[in-house]
Amino acid sequence: MTEGGKRILVTGAAGFIGAFVAARLADMGHRVVGCDNFNDYYTPQLKHDRVAALLAPRGIPCLRLELADSLQLESLFSEYQPTLVVHLAAQAGVRYSLQNPAAYIQSNLVGFGNILEACRRHQIEHLLYASSSSVYGANAKVPFSETDRTDEPVSLYAATKKSNELMAYSYSHLYGFPATGLRFFTVYGPWGRPDMAYFSFTQKILKGEAIPVFAGGELRRDFTYVDDIVEGVVRLLFKPAVAQDGAPPHAVFNIGNHQPVRVLDFIQTLEKVLDVKAKIDFQPMQPGDVPATYADTDALRKHVGFAPATPLEQGLTRFGEWYRAWAKV
Template sequence: MTPGSHTILVTGAAGFIGSAVSARLALLGHRVTGCDNFNGYYDPRLKSSRVEALLAPCDVPCPAVELADAAQVNALFERARPTLVVHLAAQAGVRYSLVNPNAYLQSNIIAFGHILEACRLHRIKHLLYASSSSVYGGNAKVPFSEDDRTDEPVSLYGATKKANELMACSYSHLYRLPATGLRFFTVYGPWGRPDMACFSFTEKLQRGETIPVFAGGRLRRDFTYIDDIVEGVLRLLFKPPPDEVKPPHSVFNIGNNQPVTVIDFIHTLERVLGVTARLDLQPMQPGDVEATHADTAKLQAWVGYKPTTSLASGLTHFRDWYNQWSTIRPA
């Protein structure tokens, strides 16, 4: 599939990854339609700000659509008439799945089923969808390879993402729908989610508040910068699984392949911000895993790409954005 000019639907376009992907696709000359449900998982004003700052200048519409409603999904596809779909809408977060499991069943299972059915009916040429490193569960073998077992998730969030992979694989088998799942590894950077470590730790450090640190800070995470994620998404979008593969479905890790402990992440953030953290050491939380570490050999072999942004560089970019954002953020 040549990059050319395509009509592309991006779900979750007001989200962290979705807004960055949508803007990049539009700047490359594609006709992009977005959608989001603008839910209250975190302050929806951040989503609205992403739309205003990233999507509006590129003429990317982003109407409110509830993907768990089949009628709304069908109407969306009828309006957008996409040839490619990037499905990034989901209920994210491991810990929140302990609090509100129904949100994950609605957004990650029912909504995804509606997306698959719409892709079938509209003969989509390639569905690219978000999975997660959480599918690896408590796997002790690192780095995580796409061939590793993923049948023992330790969180409902991880279970729903594994379910997405199985659902997509079945549609690929039954209807020859080319589909690619992306196992993202701890994405951070400008316009990130405020519940994730990069954003929430920065907020607390700037306010002089204590940072909760689980499992003594020894947990290791493969922090991956947003621009690296976007580059991987775009390369994979225009190179679907070949039609002769049965089924035409594949999954890829997109991670930095350089995990660091959470305590080292905090120390790097301290240096970038020029402040000292006060830590509140807490036990390991339910649903957490000891480590995430992406094996990116498959990604490199298929599209010739490997994320390279260092943690210090990525956090510096985030700091510069945060300092600007904090002066204009909604009160």
């Protein structure tokens, strides 16, 4: 770790967003330590590759740790004494939550509860944690605003993320420490997750395989480039909410591109970037899916003077270049 700056813990640091956030914070001169459980939800090799490419060159340790084990977590906090925590570790994925709900209970509820307790005991200055646009459920009002109702989740994954917001609010209220939740909207980019559509579509298109497209390709997603996500995370980390008018120092922000794209249009852009025509296997709407995601980013822009805006074609071009190099295609 470098000297100077804040001591910052990034959980899920071998993950897609976590690795980029940890690298950015280290580049800013902060002393960063990462942790990850390196599970096999998708190929652990990709996680080790991220550590080798983004963390190791910057001297960022990434410890193997299970957040659901409170003793392991307490040992980490006691040794490194972080002053700020960026909690990005979670069991991700909407569809997988239908197959393995126990993984979500352990990681997203038990693990998050342990993070809150560790932050309380060690009196951290600010906890910034990942929520998800999934909390909006089948919300028909667009764009999605932070003031919209979020009490009708359509997947267990969404329910655990909404639970995180409620748990963080109560800790912030009871113990006074600042906490900020980020509702991420369909993050994509280099070093991304293979379970996400843009990644798996790219793999299949380049292999000449058919890609599964649900609901006639009419679903709309607010694709957000990873660099924009990192910028938002870093700005918010150093500008926590302030308790006022009886409300605790807790806030929740959307972080999305504010430009939802129809899946069929997304595929056309991907075909252009890869210069390969896709074969499409149309399938019905899947349980847990929602018709659209669309972020209202006014609150984010007002609070930190920034909102994501990377055009989809530009972001997918960067991803395509990275994927061909990584996969040696």
